[in-house]
Amino acid sequence: MRVGAHVSIAGGVDNAVERQLDVGGNCGQIFTHSPQVWRDPDIDDGEAERFRAGTRERLDGPWVIHSSYLVNLCTPKDDLRAKSVDSMQKEVDAAAQLGVEYVNVHLGAHTGAGTERGLANAASALDELDVPDGVTVLVESDAGSGTKLGGDFEHLATVLEASDQDLDVCLDTAHAFAAGYDLSTATGVENAVREFDDVIGLDRLKCVHLNDSKHACGTNKDEHAHIGEGLIGEEGMRAIVNYPDLRDVPLVLETPNEDGKGFAWNIERVRELREN
Numbered sequence: 001m002r003v004g005a006h007v008s009i010a011g012g013v014d015n016a017v018e019r020q021l022d023v024g025g026n027c028g029q030i031f032t033h034s035p036q037v038w039r040d041p042d043i044d045d046g047e048a049e050r051f052r053a054g055t056r057e058r059l060d061g062p063w064v065i066h067s068s069y070l071v072n073l074c075t076p077k078d079d080l081r082a083k084s085v086d087s088m089q090k091e092v093d094a095a096a097q098l099g100v101e102y103v104n105v106h107l108g109a110h111t112g113a114g115t116e117r118g119l120a121n122a123a124s125a126l127d128e129l130d131v132p133d134g135v136t137v138l139v140e141s142d143a144g145s146g147t148k149l150g151g152d153f154e155h156l157a158t159v160l161e162a163s164d165q166d167l168d169v170c171l172d173t174a175h176a177f178a179a180g181y182d183l184s185t186a187t188g189v190e191n192a193v194r195e196f197d198d199v200i201g202l203d204r205l206k207c208v209h210l211n212d213s214k215h216a217c218g219t220n221k222d223e224h225a226h227i228g229e230g231l232i233g234e235e236g237m238r239a240i241v242n243y244p245d246l247r248d249v250p251l252v253l254e255t256p257n258e259d260g261k262g263f264a265w266n267i268e269r270v271r272e273l274r275e276n
């Protein structure tokens with residue numbers, strides 16, 4: 001199975017390979033810079049080459065670049081939109097430099113413009129990108145707090161349909177649960193996956209952010225928990241990691257580092273839940 005974690009690039013992006021191996025992962029995710037500020041990726045060619053070689057020789061992949069949290073594709077504000085598009089362009093260019101297949105982005109918040117307008121803004125913002133060959137932008141399912149879009153599978157489908165880019169989707173299990181898809185039982189997982197397939201199409205699902213949730217289904221609250229220890233719980237997690245249509249999808253963990261449990265513990269837990 002392909003399972004890994006969101007690891008740090010501190011000290012150089014090539015260090016992410018060793019960090020991934022240290023926690024027992026064989027694929028994973030990185031930020032190219034601090035996600036809380038507007039900053040450009042700054043990766044020299046030596047680091048990039050070492051990252052590519054390390055990935056080729058020691059991991060299965062894929063890698064995902066998670067874009068900045070400041071990016072808001074749905075925004076009605078011109079300056080924020082321009083900054084968001086510029087930031088995303090730099091992420092897809094960094095992905096090409098690193099040989100990374102996917103750049104993951106949240107749609108963002110419409111901040112009063114309305115759902116329809118917000119989704120149209122997101123699609124047209126994505127259309128402004130010049131995405132290099134070999135790189136695909138993934139729109140991530142959201143917890144749907146406030147005016148953030150992407151909580152409903154329909155939102156993601158609307159953007160995929162309206163955009164001229166070849167977009168695919170990343171399903172975050174904690175976000176989907178918070179947005180109202182009950183993944184805590186085998187039946188709930190079955191229903192959610194079937195709905196995803198009907199609305200979006202499972203062929204568009206390229207990554208699962210596998211996270212448990214500290215908050216109940218439908219609360220729109222986004223706080224990740226250790227695998228099997230949140231409100232999705234062990235039954236739900238077991239159903240997700242063994243669901244036939246999800247078995248080949250790369251799983252990337254964004255679980256907390258607390259209670260003495262980090263990524264290594266959580267990845268091991270996923271491997272234990274997986275049945276052969």
Ligand SMILES: [Zn+2]
Nearest residue numbers: 066104106140
């Ligand atoms: Zn995310």
Ligand SMILES: [Zn+2]
Nearest residue numbers: 140172209254
């Ligand atoms: Zn996520």
